[in-house]
Amino acid sequence: MAEYKRRSVEKAIIMALRDLGGSASRKAIRKAIADNEYDGLTYDQVYATKEGKTGTYSPFLFDFNFGIRNLRSVQYIEEPHRNQDIVLTKAGENDDLTNYPSLEQKKEIRAYWDKKDKERAERNKNKHIEKSGDESTGPEDQEDTKDLNWKNQLITQLMKFDPSKFESFSRLLITKMGVVIDKDRGIVRSGDHGIDGFGYFTSDEFRTSRVAIQCKRYTKGAVSEPEIDKFKGVMDSFNAEYGIFITTNYFTDRARKKATQGNNTVTLIDGQTLAELVEKYQLHITPVNTYALDDYYFDLK
Known part of the structure; x- marks a missing residue:
């Protein structure tokens, strides 16, 4: 790097x-x-x-x-x-x-x-x-720095998880996002079938879709196109209509393009997006209540 x-x-x-x-x-x-x-x-x-x-x-x-x-x-x-x-x-x-x-x-x-x-x-x-x-650096710049710091700390800790705990964490997050994990097929070891979870998502129109989940706890490098291609192949074997691919790092440009090609699309969640979702769903974090001054206090004229 x-x-x-x-x-x-x-x-x-x-x-x-x-x-x-x-x-x-x-x-x-x-x-x-x-x-x-x-x-x-x-x-x-x-x-x-x-x-x-x-x-x-x-x-x-x-x-x-x-x-x-x-x-x-x-x-x-x-x-x-x-x-x-x-x-x-x-x-x-x-x-x-x-x-x-x-x-x-x-x-x-x-x-x-x-x-x-x-x-x-x-x-x-x-x-x-x-x-x-x-x-x-003004007040908003300092807020950006604080936000980035705790999210990078979160990603660092996630990288230290063993594979089993990271897969469990990912399924917990996916559940918060509205996917119902299949109790029989929902916990599948990646070494067995190449996915880390399977479940169902019901949209506002009451359409239920089959969802495959893949987790990669990368500490270096990016998730590349072959990883997405391989995941899509496994999705087909599970008859999944779309997939969710989670990583602690990021995706190459070719991987992101591959994710949207064909009938079975894959939602990509990189490290920073992962941190955003942890914040959104308040997943094992403690909010710090404070206030931010608006522009009125910084216009001294």
Whole structure:
């Protein structure tokens, strides 16, 4: 895995937003960048964390949050607001990114940060934000970091599970998602038939579908196309109408394409999506009740 090195990620943000329809949450933008490897960024680089002097941090998040501000300074996105989507402007939707940032855009970015530095100095803040922008984290940025940290800790712990416990965890999650595990065929050891669970899902239209479940506790590398192809073959032997493939890591682009081909589609749940589902269903986690201030308190004018 190539270690993440500090860099500009503005192009990747714009590419993700364009493919997401021009408006998306910060979390969705990062997921799209990781899944599609925009501008050469990989899944591992987007979600990697490091230990620093003040605790665990995400190198990519520094550049991501810095990039959001840079894109606003050149009018490629609308003014960001807390807990709201990032929205492209017409320029952000249509401009050619080949020569981004242009000389003129570099001047606009520099002017933006010079103004921010002057405003901070006037407010006599204790924390100084260097011109590099490394410390340019606001309250929402800090929340993103905290969210990423506990989810990465969760994924790390799941990777330490033995195969039996991970399969049991996966079936518990799938049950929370509305799949009823077949008591006779629902617990099938992967060494026997190549799946880790079987059950039924009834939609709002009362249509019941047969569901096959596969779990891969990967610590390195991604789930590749042959793994999906093999799973689809096993699904056929169980007469399953669709499948759910869970991994602690991520899927290659070819694997994701294979999952949607043919009649039997496969829902892919990677490590970050897995953490999102654990949060959604409150699965063996303890909520920390707190409050987040809205923009009113951060507009000092």
